[in-house]
Every structure is written in C-alpha cells, then in structure tokens.
Amino acid sequence: MSKQATTSYPKERINILFLENISDKAVQQFKQNGYVNVRKLSGALSEEELIKQVKDVHLLGIRSKTQVTAKVLAAATKLQAIGCFCIGVNQVDLKAATNAGVVVFNAPYSNTRSVAELVIAASIMLIRRIPDKNKAAHEGTWMKDAKGSFELRGKTLGIIGYGNIGSQVSVLAEALGMKVLFYDIETKLPLGNAQSARSMKELVAQSDVITLHVPETRQTSNLINKTLLKSFKPGSILINFARGEVVDLKALAAALKECQLTGAAIDVYPVEPEKNGDPFSTPLQGLPNVILTPHIGGSTEEAQQNIGEDVSLKLFQYLERGITNGSHTVPAIGLPPVENAHRILHIHRNVPGVLSAINTALSHNNINILGQYLKTNDTIGYVVLDVDKKLAKQAVELLKQVKDTIKVRVLY
Known part of the structure; x- marks a missing residue:
C-alpha cells in the first residue's frame, strides 16, 4: 500500500489541551507523532475557566476532577474527542457529548x-x-x-x-x-x-x-x-x-x-x-x-504511564484512521485504510433515512463510494465513507447538507 497522509488536517494546527497533570508519557507520544500544539496544565479548571480554554481545542485530555458539562461542550465548537485519562467517564456529560458528535475515550483497565x-x-x-x-x-x-x-x-x-x-x-x-x-x-x-x-x-x-x-x-x-x-x-x-x-x-x-x-x-x-x-x-x-488516603488508588507511575499510552493510542486511531473502538459516545468501528481513496467521517442523528440520503446525494453527483461502514447506537449513527480522491471535496460539501448531520470530517 502506498504511503499517504494520516490526516487531511495538518497536525501542527491541531490544538490539544491536557489538564490535571496528565502523564508526560501522553504528551511525549503526541509530540513524537507530530502533534506539536500540546498544552499541559497541572490542575482542573472550573466550568467558567474551561469554557474560555476550549474554544479552539480539538482534543481535550482530563482526569477525574474536570467536569465537562453541556455548556463546555457547546463552547467547544472544534472539539473532536475527549480523552479521560482514568477509568471512569462520569465527569463528562455523555449525552451532550453524543449529541455533539464528540468521541469520549477512557482507560478502564490500565490501573x-x-x-x-x-x-x-x-x-x-x-x-x-x-x-x-x-x-x-x-x-x-x-x-x-x-x-x-x-x-x-x-x-x-x-x-x-x-x-x-x-x-x-x-x-x-x-x-x-x-x-x-x-x-x-x-x-x-x-x-x-x-x-x-x-x-x-x-x-x-x-x-x-x-x-x-x-x-x-x-x-x-x-x-x-x-x-x-x-x-x-x-x-x-x-x-x-x-x-x-x-x-x-x-x-x-x-x-x-x-x-x-x-x-x-x-x-x-x-x-x-x-x-x-x-x-x-x-x-x-x-x-x-x-x-x-487522597484518591490515590490508581496513582502509581506504572498506572499513569499505562493510562497515558492507552488513551493516547485510542485518540491517535480516531484522528488518523477514524477508529472508535472503546468510545462511550460514537458507535465503535474499527477498519483498515483504503488505498487511492479519501476517507470521510459522517456523524448524524440516528433517524430513518440518513444513509439513504447520503447515498442519494453522492450517486446523483456521480461520486463513487469505494467503501462504506455504518454503525449506530440509540442516539447517533457513524458512517465511514471511502470515496474517489478527485471528488472528495465535493462529497464533503454534499454530506454537510444532509439533514440530521452533526459532524463531517475528512480523515485523509
């Protein structure tokens, strides 16, 4: 398979915010993989402070103290995913994250x-x-x-x-x-x-x-x-x-x-x-x-390193391949890249007729679908489309216009 860009969006323009002193291992992994805009803060932020910070953030990394509320998610218009570097996800409003098409990962086994x-x-x-x-x-x-x-x-x-x-x-x-x-x-x-x-x-x-x-x-x-x-x-x-x-x-x-x-x-x-x-x-x-003891059950060097590696890998797989295995919001899909194609991620409300509307919009404009994957949960559907490279830009614009669309992103 020929080598291709892992993501259509330049890595150096992806903004990542880590809170609560997340393991340096996670920071290192992102930087080693070309994500240079990584900010790390030592403590949790209040809702008001977090709303100010997340405006241009694409990836948010938290532990158990930070509360990601519906208001925070509404302000985070560029947010693609949240990595909970801990075993739980109760600090995130999962319903609001689901409705916003934001993928939420955690590390349930690492500590x-x-x-x-x-x-x-x-x-x-x-x-x-x-x-x-x-x-x-x-x-x-x-x-x-x-x-x-x-x-x-x-x-x-x-x-x-x-x-x-x-x-x-x-x-x-x-x-x-x-x-x-x-x-x-x-x-x-x-x-x-x-x-x-x-x-x-x-x-x-x-x-x-x-x-x-x-x-x-x-x-x-x-x-x-x-x-x-x-x-x-x-x-x-x-x-x-x-x-x-x-x-x-x-x-x-x-x-x-x-x-x-x-x-x-x-x-x-x-x-x-x-x-x-x-x-x-x-x-x-x-x-x-x-x-x-002060909530240190999982606070060992080994556990924090394992958590950093686990959640970082899930975030990489979503950003670069559209894989959502382990997500608490978007349905889980895992698939290999396709050669000579552009991959588009489409997240939509789970209502009847969306997939038909997607296929109709593309076929009426003579856009060939090389591969298509769909999975749904009670709230949303997640479609991964591989289309002809020459027509990908047009396909994205058409998909954005499909009724009940939440988010569209060109992966590569």
Whole structure:
C-alpha cells in the first residue's frame, strides 16, 4: 500500500489541551507523532475557566476532577474527542457529548493492578491494626500487643462489584489463602475458587473484609448505609477504593464507634478538594484503625504511564484512521485504510433515512463510494465513507447538507 497522509488536517494546527497533570508519557507520544500544539496544565479548571480554554481545542485530555458539562461542550465548537485519562467517564456529560458528535475515550483497565494491590495492602494493615500501632509509635508509646491482630489467611474477603478490579483483587486474595465471596448485579464467571453470594446482605454477614468496586450510579449512591451496616459481620473491615458516593460516611463513622466494624480504608469521598493543599474533612478523621488516603488508588507511575499510552493510542486511531473502538459516545468501528481513496467521517442523528440520503446525494453527483461502514447506537449513527480522491471535496460539501448531520470530517 502506498504511503499517504494520516490526516487531511495538518497536525501542527491541531490544538490539544491536557489538564490535571496528565502523564508526560501522553504528551511525549503526541509530540513524537507530530502533534506539536500540546498544552499541559497541572490542575482542573472550573466550568467558567474551561469554557474560555476550549474554544479552539480539538482534543481535550482530563482526569477525574474536570467536569465537562453541556455548556463546555457547546463552547467547544472544534472539539473532536475527549480523552479521560482514568477509568471512569462520569465527569463528562455523555449525552451532550453524543449529541455533539464528540468521541469520549477512557482507560478502564490500565490501573487495575495498582488498585488491587492497595486493597490487599490495606486489608493486611487493618486486620493487624497497624494504623493504631503506627500512631502510638509516632507519639512515643510502645504498643507491642497481639490482641485484635489477625492473619488474612483463612479469612473471608467479600467483593461487591466483580469487574476488572474486583476480579483482580479476588485472584490476589486467594493467593494469600483467603476465601473469596463476591456479589455483582450481573452474572460473572468466578475466578479460582471464588463463590457468588446471592445478595449483598448475605455477603457482608459472612465476610471479614469487604471491598467495594462499583461505579457511581443512582443505584449505588449510599449503597453502604446505616441499614446494611447493621448486617455486617461484627468486627469486620470495610474498604472503599471505588466511588465517594457509594458509602454513607456518617453511618460508617457511627458503626466504627459502636464497634460493629473494627476498621476501614477510604480513598474516595463525596466531596474532594480541587487541588493539593486544600482543606479536607470527613466524619472518619480521628477514628481508630482507619486509613484515609487522597484518591490515590490508581496513582502509581506504572498506572499513569499505562493510562497515558492507552488513551493516547485510542485518540491517535480516531484522528488518523477514524477508529472508535472503546468510545462511550460514537458507535465503535474499527477498519483498515483504503488505498487511492479519501476517507470521510459522517456523524448524524440516528433517524430513518440518513444513509439513504447520503447515498442519494453522492450517486446523483456521480461520486463513487469505494467503501462504506455504518454503525449506530440509540442516539447517533457513524458512517465511514471511502470515496474517489478527485471528488472528495465535493462529497464533503454534499454530506454537510444532509439533514440530521452533526459532524463531517475528512480523515485523509
């Protein structure tokens, strides 16, 4: 196949904005691939600030703090894609992004190992009551005592949410000699000797350590509440490295004070500071055998590098080949380039007759379609067209005029 330009739009004119101190690996990858206009800011931006910044931005890279609202998307008239350099996408208004034809990618697997290892580490620290002994030692008190300290081996780990991270935790826990129970709203194939619990109430009543790995949804808000905490096995431990809204922290604090639970590790909170150094408070501060960390479950050098590489690759594939695998908005299409053709991307509202209108407009103007690919979701359709090079410019103008068109872009 003859070599051709990877994108019709000059790379040096594509503006990229990275927020929240995204890994330098991502910045390097873009620059090495010819995208020189890359700006990197260390913190998140408010909605008002972001609206000012995104006016001429083609690619936006964020992590979990930046909120990409409908107002932001309305202001980002040149925006082609958003890369969420993290595992979630709840910080983006996906409905508004879909309606605007903006592709949204994330990295759902890249920090799995980092989170799983920290869950196991926290389990060991809490079941040995290390936080209390560490605090005493720092204060000059010697607490050499085995009372209330146990091994993980032989204990039961209850996992709520048996997805990418939950199943990885399951494997590590079983390697340490733990019995594993899990609960998930979907049927999941157990790994190793893990067993599925029929309900969360059954799981928490039998588990010595309970760890949460669920997304933030309407159904998971205050999933761990005053009522469910009463069903926890007396003396058990709770770990939340998932989402801040999942646990009622006031109810958890009360359960710890009443010794229904003997320890907790919390990494995520309903309200978190915007940046390092900002004040922070939680009802769990000052309680014994509690580990509080500042949302660092996936914050390792390896995880950030993996995330940078994963999301960058998805963005490259979309910009240069029109591939949308892994997108949360535009339907997923993956296809090879076609020789001696121009490729046009057409995003439209998913209503009857659009594909027919596209084909009619092109055929009436004697524009030959060398290849065509269509995929839809409930809201939009995504068509990739390979047309004769000589007629591509005319084809683009015709496609822009098709009713219910959202976005048209010449790829190469």
